[in-house]
Amino acid sequence: MTRVVLFGAPIAVAVSVYFGGGGESQRPKDDPSLRVSPTAFAPDPLKAGSPAQQRERDDRIDALPAGLADPxxxxxxxxxxxxxxxxxxxxxxxxxxxxDIGDGNGYTAGIIGFCSGTNDMLQLVEYFTREHPDNPLARYLPALREVDGSDSHEGLGAPFEAAWAKAAEDPEFRRAQDVMRDRIYFDPAVRLAKMDGLSTLGQFIYYDAMVLHGPGLGQDGFYGIREAAMKSADTAAEGGDEKAYLNAFLDAGRTVIGRQKTEQTRDSSRIDTAQRVFLREGNMDLDTPLTWRVYGETFRIGS
Structure with missing residues (x-):
């Protein structure tokens, strides 16, 4: 994990969207009414503009093919x-x-690697506790708030690990993990990828980068990586070649990985021998069968 803390100052983002068309690897066609001004500053480019503009933009995105959101x-x-x-x-x-995998983010847990040091684990436990106040993790909220932003285990340790495992036996905690995965990572990544005119593969590349690096606004977070890529190549929504843009995005992400402190976190195989392979093969719809290598292991989906 190279994920950064989920805090940050606003970032300038320019987003163009285009919609339409049937056929394979459906992507949107250009629609100027959905563009966000390059001078608009907002932590979330999906929420830029007036409420009416946001609703119109959301409606247009919702009308697009499901892409990665297809079950x-x-x-x-x-x-x-x-x-x-x-x-x-x-x-x-x-x-x-x-x-604790030793990446400086404290505990890593659950289906998406929620981290005690990067705020998303705290968000998850706060959300679950609002819904279910008597859960096994509720008593650890003060400690989670204290260690947030660090790799400390102060107030957590083995009892917290046991409480996490116990909570995971509850279908409601599993549902809470699904909800927060989608809220923090999946939904913003997929919707922003659609705004950038990206295919299902492009949507996945955004999602994986959001998971790995976090939705941070600095140069090492997702939005910083996207900003760096947009300086090198136009998005499909801006009329650019999608493959060229995605290669620029992967290059920017790989640069961030290369700055990490440990050999483990500097491993870029999830880009080099997975996503880059799919892109090189032109598998823009992320169709199976899929074969890839990551961290020295080979995986397959489909025959």
């Missing part, structure tokens, strides 16, 4: 991410997983 494609995405995050395709077995 079958979302399942593929979950398995791809699990191969990198947990060395398994069985992502549903990971709700109770918890460990």
């Amino acid at each position: 079958a494609k979302k399942e593929i995405a979950a398995r791809l991410v699990a191969s990198a995050e947990n060395s398994t395709l069985d992502w549903k077995s990971q709700y109770g997983a918890i460990e």
Whole structure:
């Protein structure tokens, strides 16, 4: 994990969207009414503009093909991410997983690698506790708030690990993990990828980058990587070649990975021998069968 803390100052983002057309690998066609001004500053480019503009933009995005949000494609995405995050395709077995992998983010746990040091674990436990106040993790909220932004285990340790595993036996905690995965990572990544005119593969590349680097606004977070890529190549929504843009995005993400502190976190195989392979093969719809390598292991989906 190279994920950065989920805090940050606003970033300038220019977003163009285009809609329409049937056929394979459907992507939107240009629609000036959905463009966000390059001078608009907002932490979330999906919320830029007036409420009316936001509603119109949301309606246009909702009218697009499902892409990665299609249940079958979302399942593929979950398995791809699990191969990198947990060395398994069985992502549903990971709700109770918890460990410190030594990446400076404290505990990493659950289906998406929620981290005690990067705010998303805190958001998850706060959300679950609002819904279910008597859950086993509720007593650890003060400690989670204290360690947020660090790799500390102060006030957590083995009892917290046991409480996480116990909570994961509850279907409601598993549902809460699904909800927060989608709220923090999946939905923003997929919707923004659609705004950038990207195919299902492009949507997955955004999602995996959001998971790996976090939705941070600095140069090492997702939005910083996107900004760097947009300086090198036009998005499909801006009339650019999608493959060229995605290669620029992967290059920018790989640069961030290369700045990490440990050999483990500097491994870029989830780009080099997975996403880049799909892109080189032109598998823009992320169709199966898929074969890829990540962190030295080979994985397959489909025959």
